[in-house]
Amino acid sequence: MTTEPLDVTAIRKSRRKLPPTLVAGLVLVGIHVIIAVLTLFWTPYGPTEMAGGRLEAPSLAHWAGTDRIGRDLFTQIMIGSRIAIMVGAGAVAIGAAIGVTLGVLAAFATRTLDDALAATLDILIAFPTLLLAMLVVAASDGASLGAAILALGIAISAIVARLTRILVKRVLEMDYITAARTSGTSWPRIIIEHLLPNIWPTLLVNFALQFGLAVIAEASLSYLGLGAPPPNASWGRLLQEAQGTVYTAPFGAVAPGIALVILVIGMNLLADGLRDFGDPTRRRSR
Amino acid sequence: MLLRLLPGDPASSLIAVGADAEQIAAARRQVGSDLPLFQQFIQFVSGLARFDLGTSFISRTSVADEIFARLTVTVPLTLMAFCLAVVIAVPLGIIAAVKSDKWYGAAISTISQLGIAIPVFWVGILLVAMFAVNFRIFPSGGFPHGGWANPGAVIHALALPTLTIAIVMSASLLRYVRAATLDVLGSDYLRTARAMGSGFTEALLRHGLRNGAVPVVSILGIELATTFLGAVVVERVFTLPGLGSMLLLAIEQRDYPNMQGVLFISTLIVLLVGFAADIIQRLIDPRLRGTRRGDA
Numbered sequence: 001m002t003t004e005p006l007d008v009t010a011i012r013k014s015r016r017k018l019p020p021t022l023v024a025g026l027v028l029v030g031i032h033v034i035i036a037v038l039t040l041f042w043t044p045y046g047p048t049e050m051a052g053g054r055l056e057a058p059s060l061a062h063w064a065g066t067d068r069i070g071r072d073l074f075t076q077i078m079i080g081s082r083i084a085i086m087v088g089a090g091a092v093a094i095g096a097a098i099g100v101t102l103g104v105l106a107a108f109a110t111r112t113l114d115d116a117l118a119a120t121l122d123i124l125i126a127f128p129t130l131l132l133a134m135l136v137v138a139a140s141d142g143a144s145l146g147a148a149i150l151a152l153g154i155a156i157s158a159i160v161a162r163l164t165r166i167l168v169k170r171v172l173e174m175d176y177i178t179a180a181r182t183s184g185t186s187w188p189r190i191i192i193e194h195l196l197p198n199i200w201p202t203l204l205v206n207f208a209l210q211f212g213l214a215v216i217a218e219a220s221l222s223y224l225g226l227g228a229p230p231p232n233a234s235w236g237r238l239l240q241e242a243q244g245t246v247y248t249a250p251f252g253a254v255a256p257g258i259a260l261v262i263l264v265i266g267m268n269l270l271a272d273g274l275r276d277f278g279d280p281t282r283r284r285s286r
Numbered sequence: 287m288l289l290r291l292l293p294g295d296p297a298s299s300l301i302a303v304g305a306d307a308e309q310i311a312a313a314r315r316q317v318g319s320d321l322p323l324f325q326q327f328i329q330f331v332s333g334l335a336r337f338d339l340g341t342s343f344i345s346r347t348s349v350a351d352e353i354f355a356r357l358t359v360t361v362p363l364t365l366m367a368f369c370l371a372v373v374i375a376v377p378l379g380i381i382a383a384v385k386s387d388k389w390y391g392a393a394i395s396t397i398s399q400l401g402i403a404i405p406v407f408w409v410g411i412l413l414v415a416m417f418a419v420n421f422r423i424f425p426s427g428g429f430p431h432g433g434w435a436n437p438g439a440v441i442h443a444l445a446l447p448t449l450t451i452a453i454v455m456s457a458s459l460l461r462y463v464r465a466a467t468l469d470v471l472g473s474d475y476l477r478t479a480r481a482m483g484s485g486f487t488e489a490l491l492r493h494g495l496r497n498g499a500v501p502v503v504s505i506l507g508i509e510l511a512t513t514f515l516g517a518v519v520v521e522r523v524f525t526l527p528g529l530g531s532m533l534l535l536a537i538e539q540r541d542y543p544n545m546q547g548v549l550f551i552s553t554l555i556v557l558l559v560g561f562a563a564d565i566i567q568r569l570i571d572p573r574l575r576g577t578r579r580g581d582a
Contacts, residue, residue: 128515138537216405220519223407224534236405243411243523250415257408264403
């Protein structure tokens with residue numbers, strides 16, 4: 001071994017190499033992020049501009065055709081990607097904030113309180129995200145983008161809380177926590193310095209998966225008319241509108257779905273890649 | 287029951303805009319929303335004991351009757367989709383695991399990855415575009431008026447919704463079957479059985495099936511429950527008069543008795559399905575039967 005120092009660098013290099021799923025995920029999600037940022041400054045046509053004839057087929061002027069009142073569909077889809085990313089990021093942020101806090105608290109709480117929390121979370125999780133979100137939207141007096149984000153965030157927080165609780169309990173049994181405790185480190189410091197860094201990678205993978213699920217759930221909410229109201233071009237609403245004209249303009253019912261699937265697959269690949277990247281045993285076997 | 291805390295008075299959807307205070311009070315008395323929450327709750331619970339889920343605010347019909355009528359759509363739809371999904375997912379999942387080194391094994395895994403990223407309503411729309419518009423084989427939605435009086439027409443109407451749910455459901459189910467099969471393939475008992483001279487297929491069927499089925503059955507229970515509740519979206523795509531569209535309408539109209547009734551029945555069904563899955567697991571795996579004794 002000592003005669004071949006090159007070997008070591010080769011191993012180091014291979015360890016630093018990103019897994020292909022992570023790269024593919026980053027590219028797919030990256031495309032959407034770039035488009036989303038771009039729509040803040042520029043879109044091919046105005047979002048409410050009637051730029052062409054009604055229900056035109058895809059052409060050079062209108063890459064995805066036009067909708068039933070002549071608006072450019074490609075513009076709508078681009079804006080939809082901004083809405084989807086806002087909803088995904090917002091919902092995951094809310095879910096993470098509530099979920100991680102609750103999970104850590106549950107793991108530290110007394111036995112009875114912990115059991116009560118765990119049982120509540122199990123019941124919440126048995127309910128599908130979409131149904132939970134529908135009820136929250138119904139409760140928040142009218143559909144809006146904020147209500148949809150909040151609703152999905154609450155649904156996600158239950159899943160995140162349960163995962164966090166399990167992870168924290170596992171880490172708390174480790175010897176290095178006992179060691180830190182014996183050497184006089186305070187609990188807040190243990191949480192910040194030892195606990196969070198150890199559970200962070202697993203949580204991050206879960207956040208990426210939840211992001212994808214939130215995008216699907218938001219599209220479903222919009223499809224049911226419980227999501228963002230008309231000025232916001234959500235993919236779900238675009239698909240709902242296009243379903244009515246599927247006989248004459250089938251492409252409009254296809255394009256927004258493709259955009260959605262690209263984003264969700266990108267997020268799933270990102271999650272897979274992060275898992276491989278964060279777990280050295282899996283990394284080496286590849 | 288927490289639903290009663292929602293803002294927006296149900297009475298307000300009964301009366302015209304601009305009604306005076308006296309009319310509003312009368313409407314409230316009529317639907318019972320002037321009573322304290324606690325009293326409304328007692329009324330609901332005592333109604334349950336008599337199998338009475340109350341009366342809809344809007345249509346003034348019995349909630350239980352309405353739910354029963356709609357279950358005749360949602361339950362067959364869910365069960366048919368569930369059976370179809372199992373028929374698709376179990377063999378494909380086993381093939382994907384056993385032949386993971388072949389191109390078709392890998393292809394099945396990749397397609398199932400795609401399947402879990404697609405929203406169920408889009409699958410529905412695509413199927414409508416394909417089968418109802420292009421080939422004109424199946425209707426794009428709706429449900430025959432006579433209901434089950436004409437079984438052929440019902441099955442014809444439910445064909446595309448069933449296929450829609452089955453496609454999405456089998457994608458996620460397939461991944462679990464594949465994972466369970468991979469576990470079985472790596473197990474010591476399978477190697478032992480092979481070493482003792484049984485053929486690969488025989489060893490897989492005799493020893494692997496039972497072991498692999500245990501985790502899959504618990505997933506099946508969850509999937510069945512999720513599909514039942516998730517039928518909301520698919521019923522909307524195909525405009526079916528099922529439980530999901532009843533819930534959606536109740537939410538839009540703030541029709542609390544209907545909302546409560548649907549949620550109560552759904553929760554009951556979800557719990558029953560979970561219970562059934564537990565029992566089936568114990569039947570398959572004798573080791574699970576005794577665990578409760580020393581454990582709890």
